[in-house]
Amino acid sequence: MKKNNSIWTFFASVRLAIFTLSFLALSSIIGTIIPQGESSTFYVQKFGPKMAQFFQVLDIPDMYYSWWFVGLLGILSCNLIICSLDRFPAVLKIIRADNFSVPVNRLAKMRERKSWSMLTSDFNGPGLSDILKRNGWKPQSKKTDNGELFFSQKGAWSRTGVYIVHTSILIILAGGIIGHFLGFKGSVMIPETKSSSKIYSYDNSTPIDLGFEVRCDSFAIEYYDNGMPRDYRSSLTILENGKEVLQRDIEVNSPLTYKGITFYQSSYEGYQDFVVTIKNSVTDKSKNFVASFQKQKLWEEAGIRFGVINAEGMGKRIVRSKLWVKVGDAPAVIEWVEDGKEITAGSDNNYKISVKQMYATGLQVARDPGVWLVYIGCGLMLLGLFIAFFMSHKRIWLSIQRDDDKTSSLLLSGSANKNRTDFSRQFSLLAEQLSKKIGSTEL
Amino acid sequence: MDSSQLLGITTFTYLFSTLLYVAILVFKTARLGRIATGFTFIAWLIQTAGLILRWRESYQMGIGHAPLTNMYESVVFFAWVIVILYLLIEWKFKTKIIGAFAVPFAFLAMAYASFSTDISQTINPLVPALQSNWLIAHVVTCFVGYAAFAVAAALGIMYLVKKMMKNGEDSSARPTTLPPLATIDDIIHKTMVFGFIWLTAGIITGAVWANSAWGTYWSWDPKETWSLITWFLYAITLHARYTRGWSGTKIAVLSIFGFMAVIFTYYGVNFLLAGLHSYGSS
Ligand code: HEM
Numbered sequence: 001m002k003k004n005n006s007i008w009t010f011f012a013s014v015r016l017a018i019f020t021l022s023f024l025a026l027s028s029i030i031g032t033i034i035p036q037g038e039s040s041t042f043y044v045q046k047f048g049p050k051m052a053q054f055f056q057v058l059d060i061p062d063m064y065y066s067w068w069f070v071g072l073l074g075i076l077s078c079n080l081i082i083c084s085l086d087r088f089p090a091v092l093k094i095i096r097a098d099n100f101s102v103p104v105n106r107l108a109k110m111r112e113r114k115s116w117s118m119l120t121s122d123f124n125g126p127g128l129s130d131i132l133k134r135n136g137w138k139p140q141s142k143k144t145d146n147g148e149l150f151f152s153q154k155g156a157w158s159r160t161g162v163y164i165v166h167t168s169i170l171i172i173l174a175g176g177i178i179g180h181f182l183g184f185k186g187s188v189m190i191p192e193t194k195s196s197s198k199i200y201s202y203d204n205s206t207p208i209d210l211g212f213e214v215r216c217d218s219f220a221i222e223y224y225d226n227g228m229p230r231d232y233r234s235s236l237t238i239l240e241n242g243k244e245v246l247q248r249d250i251e252v253n254s255p256l257t258y259k260g261i262t263f264y265q266s267s268y269e270g271y272q273d274f275v276v277t278i279k280n281s282v283t284d285k286s287k288n289f290v291a292s293f294q295k296q297k298l299w300e301e302a303g304i305r306f307g308v309i310n311a312e313g314m315g316k317r318i319v320r321s322k323l324w325v326k327v328g329d330a331p332a333v334i335e336w337v338e339d340g341k342e343i344t345a346g347s348d349n350n351y352k353i354s355v356k357q358m359y360a361t362g363l364q365v366a367r368d369p370g371v372w373l374v375y376i377g378c379g380l381m382l383l384g385l386f387i388a389f390f391m392s393h394k395r396i397w398l399s400i401q402r403d404d405d406k407t408s409s410l411l412l413s414g415s416a417n418k419n420r421t422d423f424s425r426q427f428s429l430l431a432e433q434l435s436k437k438i439g440s441t442e443l
Numbered sequence: 444m445d446s447s448q449l450l451g452i453t454t455f456t457y458l459f460s461t462l463l464y465v466a467i468l469v470f471k472t473a474r475l476g477r478i479a480t481g482f483t484f485i486a487w488l489i490q491t492a493g494l495i496l497r498w499r500e501s502y503q504m505g506i507g508h509a510p511l512t513n514m515y516e517s518v519v520f521f522a523w524v525i526v527i528l529y530l531l532i533e534w535k536f537k538t539k540i541i542g543a544f545a546v547p548f549a550f551l552a553m554a555y556a557s558f559s560t561d562i563s564q565t566i567n568p569l570v571p572a573l574q575s576n577w578l579i580a581h582v583v584t585c586f587v588g589y590a591a592f593a594v595a596a597a598l599g600i601m602y603l604v605k606k607m608m609k610n611g612e613d614s615s616a617r618p619t620t621l622p623p624l625a626t627i628d629d630i631i632h633k634t635m636v637f638g639f640i641w642l643t644a645g646i647i648t649g650a651v652w653a654n655s656a657w658g659t660y661w662s663w664d665p666k667e668t669w670s671l672i673t674w675f676l677y678a679i680t681l682h683a684r685y686t687r688g689w690s691g692t693k694i695a696v697l698s699i700f701g702f703m704a705v706i707f708t709y710y711g712v713n714f715l716l717a718g719l720h721s722y723g724s725s
Contacts, residue, residue, distance in 0.1 A: 385643060
């Protein structure tokens, strides 16, 4: 019934696979030439209103998510599913086949075969099967009417390799779909010392509630000697209902994940303001302040007044700042401080003060519940390709038959579904050893 | 002796290797074969030393990283893999003449790396996005794949040349003539299969890297898309061969087409199309 159904046949064909893959490959080129995801005015300006309208119909500005491209991926998926359903049962049958039931006349016609006749009816079955064992085969044996049949196979399951590859494609696509519909991607800029519980979606800039807060404790850039950036680093704290639950530094290539939401270091912004950190070295208590240029600030609790009265920069980057600090009634301290360095103040020099330019860290934020499926699919694909290309199903049979009272004949035959030259070599070696053992004429 | 001198020498030694392999064909002297192989192997050792030295130099500069991070280094690595792959094929299939077709690819790559004004040879520190072990895995896997495809294309050209010379049917495997068509066809298939696995791994490691740096494993930027197009092309070729029985000329032509897609992915996209990967172009 299945086989007669023309829709089934259509979707089970490799011809369709080749067509779909070619169409996907060719049409994918369009999106690498025509910029994707620009505003509609961009396309009108660049390609003219007629063309822009045509683009709109075919969803060219977002072609990899357009109805027709997704449709092609859908056809590919149906093709893969139906083709596999169509063929897999036959493969399973071969894997599970009773290889002892292969008739001797079929064995005598296999691609790899060799036969001997022995001038004895008293053959040494175990001795011959030992030779198979020594060559890495694990033969099973079965008594036949007038002799014995040995069979051994390797890698029967390697026939599933191709199906693993094809399934892995479906798994990756499923992972992509789950990520697309159940995940989000967005970004947020968080100034140092501030926190945010919302991020902004890439698709339409709508705010997305995280369900917790992220605070940027500090942001730092390190530079190489030649001025190239070496490292961007943000210290982030996660807060649940105002309580700190997790603190971690992130860098490019080393994100932070909390409750399935991942924060990636992606950009930064420098401000005209400063972050002043004051630490009491006796009590170890410290506090961060945001100070505007040339504005006095006060830490009431400790009775410290301070401000940044001057600053020196390189481009937009501030290298050192002049701090003014007055602890209680002690005389004010005025000193140049390099970015990230400390000065001391107070009667016993018990306050350590540092100052740096204030930054906002730019975070890319993503939730993708499908990514694990994608990774599993990728792993399976590599595994499946390895099996499909480098492993094969090899089978050998050794049949011993008593012909009459004086003679018996021996037949070694075998087959492999792939890498036949390799198998052929193994087979010849085996045949040679058998020849030596029986020391008799070959047929 | 610094790395750029060693790598500069390699360029010329690969040219000379090519000439030696061509000479086997022209003068029909089998003895040249051993000389060509020996010379090519020494040239490859020099290049290996150059790569190791460049690696060390980057550490001496205090910005240590494997020499696999920009256009220059990747092209040099590409040539290096082509030659070792070729030597392995020569050893496994006991045929020399393929060198006359495969080694020129290594020479052209080295010449381009050394003399093109598009490429800077200086060792630069890595910007934060490139500081990832996934980058190394990505470059190694991709370029092993690309090199295998280069060798497959070389064999494809060789197949077509042999076919045109109309001595296609002689099946003798003398060391001074082109190998039989069936042998070339078999090696094309094997190198393509080998390249396909590595390209697959290259695309996957690239996706993992992108996900750890930006939170998207696939963003359809032109480079990614072109690598997928190339992957589709080889998938089509493998299916055509395996399920529709294509072989010979058709597969030889496809091996050349496939490699053109590789070149576009690798070179064309950087210079003709814009995208995320553009920082890899200097
Ligand atoms: C990009 C997607 C695909 C990839 C990467 C892929 C990969 C493979 C691989 C590696 C093989 C083994 C070839 C060999 O052993 O030389 C194979 C075989 C095969 N593929 Fe695909 N395939 C894809 C899509 C499809 C589709 C859509 C179909 C749908 C019909 C299909 C049908 C087949 C069939 C029938 C075989 C032969 C299986 C056999 O008889 O052993 N493939 N594929």
